[in-house]
Amino acid sequence: MQLQTMAAQKLSPAAPPADAAIAIDDVTLRFVTPDGHMMTAIRDFTMTVARGEFACVVGPTGCGKSTTLNLVTGLLRPTTGNVRVMGNPVTDISRDIGFVFQVDALFPWRSVIDNVAAGPLYRGTPKAEAYDKARDWIARVGLARFEKHYPHQLSGGMRKRVALAQTFINQPKILLMDEPFSALDMQTRTAMQDELLGLWSELKSSVVFVTHDLEEAVALADKVYVLTAGPGTVKSVYRIDLPRPRVMADIRYDPKFIEIAKVIWNDLREEVQLGQSRGLQTGH
Amino acid sequence: MTAISPAADKAATRETSIAIAEARARARLRRRHALVIGLRLAILVIFLGLWELGADYNIIDPFFFASPSGIFEQIWSWITEGTSQGPLWLQIYVTLEETFLGFVIGALGGIAAGIILGRNRLLADVFSIYIKIANSVPRVVLGSVFIIALGLGMASKVALAVVMVFFVVFANAFQGVREADRAMIANAQILGASPFQITRTVIIPSAMSWILASLHVSFGFALVGAVVGEFLGAKQGMGLLISTAQGAFNANGVFAAMIILAVMALVVEFIITRFENYVVKWRPAPFNEQGA
Ligand SMILES: Nc1ncnc2c1ncn2[C@@H]1O[C@H](COP(=O)(O)OP(=O)(O)OP(=O)(O)O)[C@@H](O)[C@H]1O
Ligand SMILES: [Mg+2]
Numbered sequence: 001m002q003l004q005t006m007a008a009q010k011l012s013p014a015a016p017p018a019d020a021a022i023a024i025d026d027v028t029l030r031f032v033t034p035d036g037h038m039m040t041a042i043r044d045f046t047m048t049v050a051r052g053e054f055a056c057v058v059g060p061t062g063c064g065k066s067t068t069l070n071l072v073t074g075l076l077r078p079t080t081g082n083v084r085v086m087g088n089p090v091t092d093i094s095r096d097i098g099f100v101f102q103v104d105a106l107f108p109w110r111s112v113i114d115n116v117a118a119g120p121l122y123r124g125t126p127k128a129e130a131y132d133k134a135r136d137w138i139a140r141v142g143l144a145r146f147e148k149h150y151p152h153q154l155s156g157g158m159r160k161r162v163a164l165a166q167t168f169i170n171q172p173k174i175l176l177m178d179e180p181f182s183a184l185d186m187q188t189r190t191a192m193q194d195e196l197l198g199l200w201s202e203l204k205s206s207v208v209f210v211t212h213d214l215e216e217a218v219a220l221a222d223k224v225y226v227l228t229a230g231p232g233t234v235k236s237v238y239r240i241d242l243p244r245p246r247v248m249a250d251i252r253y254d255p256k257f258i259e260i261a262k263v264i265w266n267d268l269r270e271e272v273q274l275g276q277s278r279g280l281q282t283g284h
Numbered sequence: 285m286t287a288i289s290p291a292a293d294k295a296a297t298r299e300t301s302i303a304i305a306e307a308r309a310r311a312r313l314r315r316r317h318a319l320v321i322g323l324r325l326a327i328l329v330i331f332l333g334l335w336e337l338g339a340d341y342n343i344i345d346p347f348f349f350a351s352p353s354g355i356f357e358q359i360w361s362w363i364t365e366g367t368s369q370g371p372l373w374l375q376i377y378v379t380l381e382e383t384f385l386g387f388v389i390g391a392l393g394g395i396a397a398g399i400i401l402g403r404n405r406l407l408a409d410v411f412s413i414y415i416k417i418a419n420s421v422p423r424v425v426l427g428s429v430f431i432i433a434l435g436l437g438m439a440s441k442v443a444l445a446v447v448m449v450f451f452v453v454f455a456n457a458f459q460g461v462r463e464a465d466r467a468m469i470a471n472a473q474i475l476g477a478s479p480f481q482i483t484r485t486v487i488i489p490s491a492m493s494w495i496l497a498s499l500h501v502s503f504g505f506a507l508v509g510a511v512v513g514e515f516l517g518a519k520q521g522m523g524l525l526i527s528t529a530q531g532a533f534n535a536n537g538v539f540a541a542m543i544i545l546a547v548m549a550l551v552v553e554f555i556i557t558r559f560e561n562y563v564v565k566w567r568p569a570p571f572n573e574q575g576a
Pocket of ligand 1: 031032033039040041060061062063064065066067068102230
């Protein structure tokens with residue numbers, strides 16, 4: 001890699017420090033497939049996210065990005081290796097974590113406000129306070145007029161915004177996001193990205209943001225992880241030193257941004273092609 | 285670059301033509317609705333008319349197959365003079381009471397068992413075989429067992445209605461729990477829900493449409509259970525009325541009781557549908573009803 005200039009700095013993977021917000025240390029995870037075989041989803045995977053850091057993960061489809069996030073939540077356990085969150089091994093589902101799912105995970109029988117208030121109510125906040133908070137967050141994602149609507153009465157983008165409010169209302173110290181904006185149109189997405197960065201700098205949470213979109217990753221992140229085609233492992237890590245605060249609508253025209261995106265794309269491209277040819281072979 | 289906007293008067297004419305088209309579509313729908321109702325009534329009238337005529341001319345023997353006028357007279361005499369076992373409303377009340385008790389107990393039991401087994405894989409694996417066996421026993425036969433064990437009173441009929449209802453509701457509740465969306469459960473877990481909160485706020489609501497579907501069918505089953513129980517041995521109830529009529533070769537009486545039972549079932553079915561619409565108001569309307 002000759003282009004270790006300026007902003008995109010390739011890092012060498014190292015064992016994670018003890019105080020990191022998220023430390024995935026040499027983890028391998030295998031699934032038992034329905035026909036009884038073992039399928040390696042990720043292997044020898046090492047990743048560190050410092051407190052307050054914004055990390056993005058890019059990689060071809062099916063390489064294990066969602067699996068990685070599920071390891072951090074504790075919904076999945078590693079086959080070998082270990083995962084620590086805030087210095088502690090993951091044993092249970094931590095209250096510090098917020099998760100915006102790739103698929104629609106709102107509760108269809110609850111109105112928008114009941115959906116957003118769910119987190120505080122589950123955690124024992126008094127009803128009045130939970131609903132006050134929920135109203136506040138619904139306004140912040142621009143849905144104040146839709147409090148009483150049910151999810152099926154909203155557009156896809158609006159549902160995603162409800163999901164964001166539902167997650168942010170718990171003020172998670174660790175924020176995991178699985179392609180949260182991939183279903184949104186360009187304008188809404190840019191607005192949501194700005195909103196996300198604002199919230200992030202306010203909550204000072206540590207973020208892992210999974211995306212298919214390399215430009216989105218570069219625009220948002222302090223650090224970009226490029227994964228190999230499945231079974232996924234870290235191919236390379238880049239530190240993105242673009243100045244903050246960043247404005248999403250403008251950053252994509254920044255020459256430095258374009259240069260970084262090009263460098264990482266060269267790295268990512270082979271994996272994507274590999275993933276695609278494999279997908280075609282196996283008839284996916 | 286110039287922005288182009290459609291002319292305003294064009295928009296106005298478009299609006300009126302849309303309004304006309306809408307009015308036409310509505311009129312067409314109304315005409316169709318009237319046609320359907322008219323045809324239904326016509327079929328009923330023709331059917332009853334042919335039956336009555338057939339009975340009058342002895343093509344259909346009214347002794348075996350009754351006749352509409354005979355059935356009507358029977359119902360009328362039950363209403364005005366009462367049945368041989370006492371007033372008609374008492375018979376209806378007794379049967380309805382047995383049916384409701386059996387329905388409620390069976391449904392609650394089925395829902396509880398479905399949720400517990402649906403949430404616990406080990407219990408499900410252990411008990412599934414016994415439930416399959418119990419389910420394959422022809423349950424109506426149990427009626428005789430219940431009459432022997434619980435006597436001629438209400439308990440034996442309620443017990444039969446319970447077993448008729450339980451398995452249907454159980455199977456649906458179990459399936460509904462199993463089909464609860466995994467992402468939704470994970471979402472609730474991460475938002476901070478305890479296992480009990482997950483059951484209450486995610487599992488039960490998502491199994492609700494399955495459960496409600498089974499309630500529709502199982503009310504009919506509860507009614508069958510109660511009536512068959514009365515048929516096998518009772519002191520009161522619509523089932524006894526049928527069996528008395530049968531013993532007296534009174535075909536009109538059998539049909540009359542059947543019609544009363546059908547009306548009871550339809551009324552309850554209507555109430556359950558109302559309840560269902562109230563409970564699952566979050567559900568999107570099917571596409572053809574949207575905007576209507
Ligand atoms: N529960 C499971 N059982 C078996 N295999 C699984 C399971 N979950 C995921 N996998 C497999 O693990 C691999 C990684 O899946 P994962 O969902 O992490 O991919 P991804 O990188 O998030 O893909 P995408 O970008 O399309 O969302 C896939 O090949 C998938 O088939
Ligand atoms: Mg994924």
